[in-house]
Structure formats: structure tokens, C-alpha cells
Amino acid sequence: MLARNFGKRIAGSSFALFTARTISLSHRNMAKVAMVLHGCGVYDGTEVHEASACLVHLSHAGSKVELFAPDVEQMHTIDHTKGTPMEPNRNVLVESARIARGKINSLSTLKASEYDLLVVPGGFGAAKNLSDWAVKGPEGTVNAEFERTIKDFHTNKKPIALCCITPVLAAKTIAGCEVTVGQSSGDHWPYAETCGGVEKAGAKSVAKDVTEIHVDEVNRLVTSPAFMYHNESEGWNSLHLIYDGIGKMITEALKMCK
Secondary structure: OHHHHHHHHHHHHHHHHHHHHHHHHHOOOOOEEEEEOOOOOOOOOOOHHHHHHHHHHHHHHOOEEEEEEOOOEOOOEEEOOOOEEEOOOOEHHHHHHHHOOOOOEEHHHOOHHHOOEEEEOOOOHHHHOOEOHHHHHHHOOEOHHHHHHHHHHHHOOOOEEEEOOOHHHHHHHOOOOEEOOOOOOOOOOOOOOHHHHHHHOOOEEOOOOOOOOEEEOOOOEEEEOHHHOOOOOOHHHHHHHHHHHHHHHHHHHHHOOO
């Protein structure tokens, strides 16, 4: 009798676990996501921790992700131990493949019609390789392939998630949109002047903290400050704040997917 009752409890527990797992999987967002990278390394490409945070949160949600990058030369290549240019220069697609573990696609092949969501993590590559914002600011231009991509997603009313400096790309391509690049002043906002640049580009800059997001419902844009925030005294102890803000961005963007 004891063995039979124990067996029933085990069977019941197994069924409950199976049912819970089935329900959990049924609620996962199986969105097909295109993520655009722009090199590898904060000073001349994609911010690696932001890219990883996006991928982890998308993985938790059950999304299918494919990675893209433009097949162009970088504006320059930076020695990250010194913060100075080095030779030879490198290719954006080739460098992005480091983050993609080799599985990278040319941005020229990306079709908005085949995906539910566009995600672009930050890093100076957005201002150097996806645009020339780093040199010309709001008066500059956006890489033609990326401009086509973001406009295609926008025209098709598909959500777009951007963090760190990448919201400036929306400011340049989606007239009158609302984004956040953090705060316009404060000790922990070393790129505070970007807020003014966003306004000059014709968009609205919305002040948010590092763990917050801004949702532009009209343009289906979700943005978060990420590493626009930097607290020197905290060092790596503030990395979780970046991660949490990006998590909220991904969660909200996935809710917009049909």
C-alpha cells in the first residue's frame, strides 16, 4: 500500500511538472527576431555586454534570433587597451561574427517581412559604422542599408528595440519619434549631450534612468539608456543595472509582436 501511494504521488508530481512546463512553454514568445550588430567592442563596434544581455533575454522568452551586420570597413579600429586607433582596419561583418559565434548574415539580406522584431544593441559602432554620428552628430547620415532596414520595420509597423547610443539612429530615420538616451545632465551620464543631439535631429528625447525604458507607442519603438550610464565608483557593480534595463526593453518589445 505504501509503495502504491508513493507511486501515485510521484506520478502526480510528474504530471504537475509536465503540465506546468507545457503551460510555461505555451506562454513563451516565439517571435522571430533580427538583431543588427556593428562590430565587436565598445569603442569601434557593438558593446558586447549589451549584445549578450539582449540575447539572454530573448533566449529566456523563447525567441528565434538571427544576427546581421553590414559588410563594410569600420570607420577605424581601436586598441581597447589604449583607446587609440590601430592598424590594420577591420571589417564590420567579420568583427561582428565574433559575437555571433561565426553565424552572421550580411545586412543586405535582411528583409523586415521575415521578422517580428528588430533589436540593435549599443556601442560606438552605431555612431561610427551604422552612421557617422560620432563625427557629424545630428547633421550626419545613416548607413544606407541600415536606414532601409529600420524604415522597412517601421513602415510595416513592426517593433524596434534600441539601447545605449542606437536610439539616435531612430532619431535620424523616423521623423518625430520619441526615444531615451538617458539623462541630459548628472555625474553618471558622460554622454548627456546626446539628448540635445536627438532633439536637433527632430526627435523627442525622454529622460529615463538606467533601469528604465521609454515606449513610443505610435512608432512602436522601445528604448533604454544602457551604457549611456556610467558610475566610475561602482565599476562592474552596476552591470546588472544595464542588464535589467535591457530586459525591460526586450520584454516590452516582444509584447508588441503579433
